[in-house]
Amino acid sequence: MQKEFIKGNEAVVKGAILAGCTHYFGYPITPASEIAHAAAYYLPPFGGTFIQAESEVSAINMVYGAAGAGVRCMTASSGPGFSLKAEGISYLAGAELPCVVVDVMRAGPGLGNIFPEQGDYNQVVKGAGHGNYKVIVLAPNSAQEMADHGYMAFDLAEKYRIPVMILTDAYIGQMMEPVKFPSELKRAKRFEWAVYGDKESRNALVTSIVMSAELLEEHNIKLNKKYEKIEKDEVRFENYKLDDADVVFVAYGVSSRIAMSAVDILREKNIKAGLLRPITLFPFP
């Protein structure tokens, strides 16, 4: 199959749709807007749903509804918008709903500007919303990985019933590179916990509220066991010339690309440099 020369922001949508994503809810923000543009372009022709929500808050809550109804769905934003989604992500984590949220980081704090930065690390990886929860965080560093992570994220999300974040930066989102897309179309499975509006799912309850202190503690212990399993089984990273390295860079996103070039320049000068590139930021390698 011929590769396609494509922006990271567009590649992540195509990857997601090939993964069976049928619903996108979002709000425009630079430098993530091309994700919404691509979703608006590619979803409707085959009956998929794209809604430009009235706010980031609404977008993430539409995702909550769609995920609760058992479809593969996603949203995307950049720092200021991601902050607004934090409430919804906490609810998604509490209700254990699988979904995908892309954050194409810009510079902050506040309105900052639209240049690339990686300042959302804490709010995305450590959990911007209330309560103790964790989410899986993937960190693509190329257009190819934007596509690959869009394609893989839903499987991870459903395997663990957890929101999956794709955390990248303006460079990776805006950069164009050749991408090879998978040729298989994945589809959402049927879940016993989702509401389908039919007899079999009538008893389903999507909720994050647990009124009894004891039961909420139990729920949190269960969530923690899940996070521990994720930490044990889902660590992904790239080892770039690490084996004999005296100097090691640790970087993700576009920084890892720059670090990779630095490693090569240093190696030419007989300095044994290497790069540890986390591909999952939670679980961290």
Next chain:
Amino acid sequence: MSTNPNILCKSKAFYDEFTRKGVDDVITTHYCPGCGHGILHKMIAESIMDLGVQDKTILISPVGCSVFAYYYFDTGNVQVAHGRAPAVATGVKRSRPGSIVISYQGDGDLAAIGTAEIIHAANRGESMTVFFVNNAIYGMTGGQMAPTTTIGQKTATTPYGRKVENEGYPIKMSELISNLDAPVFVERVSLADVPNRNKTRAVVKKALQNQVEGKGFSFVEVLSACPSGLKMSPVQTNEWVKATLHNIFPIKNFRDNTATAQSSFKKDASSNKEEVLKALNLLDQTTDYKPSVDKSKFADQNVRLAGFGGQGILSAGSTLSVLAMYEGLETTWIPSYGPEMRGGTSNCHVRVSNKRIGSPLVETPNVLIAMNGPSLEKFESIVKKDGVIIVNSSIIDKKVSRKDVKVYYVPLTQISTDLGVPAAQSVAGLAAYLAATKVIPVEKLEYVVHKSLKRKELADKNISIIRKVAEHVGGQ
């Protein structure tokens, strides 16, 4: 005594026992005596059974006393964040278009923290039914002011009474919603006495029936008693609702387009592979391009294209990358990043290599394609020794001062304009670079032009520009 076994029976849309309460008492609801929620729940449950849609129903319950509606309704249930029910309901309904989605909200939820969500769900005409319980007070959180609290009404957060100067007026949601074009049905009803309850029962059913028939967005505002919040007896509270709320919030129908509204039902997304691949333009991914470069000998190309907006700089850069991709090389393209570049300077970084590319940034290009004067001035100094500079001599009078680089002066704008496509001047620059360096045969550019330009006439013009430029460079 009636022999009808249904009389005094609990609706089958309720659970027999409310085990989700998680306490010993699984018979009574958690609602206070005299509260309107229980009455409205019953009307909704009965309507669900009347319409035969129990299996299809998905009830959305956000924060407020009715957050626990899922204790009672034997339907699909989704509990959601404060105010967000219409957004969640949108997500549910768009995912399960065959379901019957009910957004059940209180006044704080719908008219304060969730104002945006309800207005926009209504404005999109989402196929859902909203029940809005207006009791002029926050019940669950302990009797604070609601956006519908009346002027002068004392609450925990208006201990001296609600004042217009400080809190404004009670908000009238039915009036607001009925100002929008999309809603099909908007009505305000009351639970304050039996005649009003009878009417409410019919309106509740109608609002659900509308959804069953695919008629669109139905909104029912229900004036309701909250004896605990208002600190009155149930009887007094209902009297107060009638004497006070009925005057501020008139009981009436604001919109009923059900007779004329077209039924419309959305469909599920296709899961047909061919259909999805077609939508993604991924069906035909074969190519008859014949690579011509010996990859093992390919020297890294780090290119900066620069000029002003409108010269086609960015697309020419990506054209180079696409050509490199067809050759099986690694390549990256990134625009010099800025807010709005239109009208200002425009430049992009293109890297081509036979190895994996690290940084996509080109800080020290070995090729500069300078399409205007400021670009040459800005970037001349960063070009690597022995590098190449293509100068658009139609616009740039200045000569390159460096002696350690190879320079080609080509009237790119002139040639492109003469041959009828001024927008191709940067592609012309690309052609000049390829003709000069031969890193990839310039003729190969014609394949990419044919692929990317659907209009044959335009493609042909581009190709004659490329050939003319190549000829020009060959003569230098």
